[in-house]
Amino acid sequence: MIISSLSLAIFPTAGYASKTDPLHTEVDDDDQSWFHNLCHGYRKLAKIHFYVQDRLKGDNQTVHEVARANITSNSATSFGSVRVLDNPMTAGPDINSEPVGRFQGLVTSADLQILSFAMNINFVFTSGRFSGSSISISGMNPVMNEQRELPVIGGTGVFRFARGYVITTTYSSDPDKGYNVLEYTIYATYAHHSSITSCHANT
Secondary structure, three states: OOOOOOOEEEEOOOOOOOOOOOOOOOOOOOOOHHHHHHHHOOEEEEEEEEEEEEEOOOOOOOEEEEEOOOOHHHOOOOOOOEEEEEEEEEOOOOOOOOEEEEEEEEEEEOOOOOOEEEEEEEEEEOOHHHOOOEEEEEEEEEOOOOOEEEEEEEEEHHHOOOEEEEEEEEEEEEOOOOEEEEEEEEEEEEEOOOOOOOOOOOO
């Protein structure tokens, strides 16, 4: 279910979620407030829903192979193939829906038995209040499974010290055109950016 026109929503662990601006987050003028809040356990929970446009070939290709192993060509799972990607993130499944970010990183075929990718990915947000912030994931993605889960290992900007998980499914796939639409929902906690009293090493 699309949460908003941008498919992005914030659910604070305390307080309220803005109905008029689902990207709203309280950001203090003090750039170090995030560290103080982390020390005192002030965190928010974000649920972020969007789609990834995955183009394996064609004029607008966004996924490119940069390395392969000696056995890759003869492997049923393309074991050893390393690809770098920079896919558009959109609010809806249609390529012409509103852009919300970029899906950037490395994907490696890393299973000899099943088609499964080792993912090292950054979700880089380019619109709304999260513009300039990112969330990082790293883990195995067995793409033939209907639903896959990967861990959130960190973030930048608003999402400093982010932790959580990602659920992904394949919304649609066209092997002939080399074009996939992937659905992602991120559940992540991160340091609250409101001002509080400074914490100390012995607190």
